[in-house]
Amino acid sequence: LEKVLKSTISSIVNIIYLVDNSPLNESLDSFRNFSPKICYISNPINTGFGAGHNLAIQRALEINSDYHIVINPDIYFGEGVLEQLVAYMNVNKEIGLVMPKILYQNGELQYLCKLLPTPFDLLLRRFGLWKKYREKRDIRYELRFADYNQEMQVPSLSGCFMFARMSILKQVDGFDERYFMYAEDLDLCRRIGKIAQTMYYPKVSVYHAYAKGSYKNRKLLRYHMCSMFKYFNKWGVVMGY
Numbered sequence: 001l002e003k004v005l006k007s008t009i010s011s012i013v014n015i016i017y018l019v020d021n022s023p024l025n026e027s028l029d030s031f032r033n034f035s036p037k038i039c040y041i042s043n044p045i046n047t048g049f050g051a052g053h054n055l056a057i058q059r060a061l062e063i064n065s066d067y068h069i070v071i072n073p074d075i076y077f078g079e080g081v082l083e084q085l086v087a088y089m090n091v092n093k094e095i096g097l098v099m100p101k102i103l104y105q106n107g108e109l110q111y112l113c114k115l116l117p118t119p120f121d122l123l124l125r126r127f128g129l130w131k132k133y134r135e136k137r138d139i140r141y142e143l144r145f146a147d148y149n150q151e152m153q154v155p156s157l158s159g160c161f162m163f164a165r166m167s168i169l170k171q172v173d174g175f176d177e178r179y180f181m182y183a184e185d186l187d188l189c190r191r192i193g194k195i196a197q198t199m200y201y202p203k204v205s206v207y208h209a210y211a212k213g214s215y216k217n218r219k220l221l222r223y224h225m226c227s228m229f230k231y232f233n234k235w236g237v238v239m240g241y
Contacts, residue, residue: 017056021046050175050184057174070162074209084204085163096168096196099157101205111142112158113200152200159185168196183227
């Protein structure tokens with residue numbers, strides 16, 4: 001993690017808000033003085049992914065930032081990516097949130113543009129049910145039939161890299177902190193989508209290790225299931241597509 005995180009930090013040219021949710025303040029302690037770009041935020045109580053990011057969003061609001069990136073520690077990218085995203089957002093004022101093309105470390109495309117999920121999708125994907133049917137359904141759910149080399153307005157963008165307009169984040173009041181982990185990005189996309197566009201922009205790309213923790217860890221799976229229950233309870237159930 002340390003090696004990947006340092007690579008991520010090196011990719012970013014502006015202020016980095018590094019939120020440490022470790023109760024002992026030790027997990028990210030080595031990064032306190034790693035770079036002058038880092039604003040280290042100690043959060044001794046792990047209140048979850050969204051709540052942690054809200055601490056950083058609040059700091060960004062205090063310095064009147066125009067844009068804010070929600071980024072996973074396993075993301076890295078080359079020069080010019082952020083500048084191109086800023087230029088794109090400066091021209092397209094109607095856009096509140098944008099996600100670039102996301103690639104695996106070997107350069108393969110990750111299909112992270114999604115339609116709104118149904119409970120059926122959750123069961124199929126998380127428990128490996130009816131593989132052939134699931135793969136067929138994923139073609140539509142993950143918009144695999146679409147051209148991932150073209151811009152698209154997408155209802156659900158991945159939280160691994162979310163480039164957001166600060167004025168829009170302020171209007172929607174950041175992440176819903178009722179989600180400890182998982183579904184908070186989907187919920188944020190839906191709330192932003194009510195007042196602005198949520199876009200996929202493939203002219204720039206970033207790399208993502210993409211561990212899929214909830215597929216391998218029962219504790220993370222419980223978090224995921226709990227968050228999806230809260231999500232469907234809040235938004236209702238989308239009918240099949």
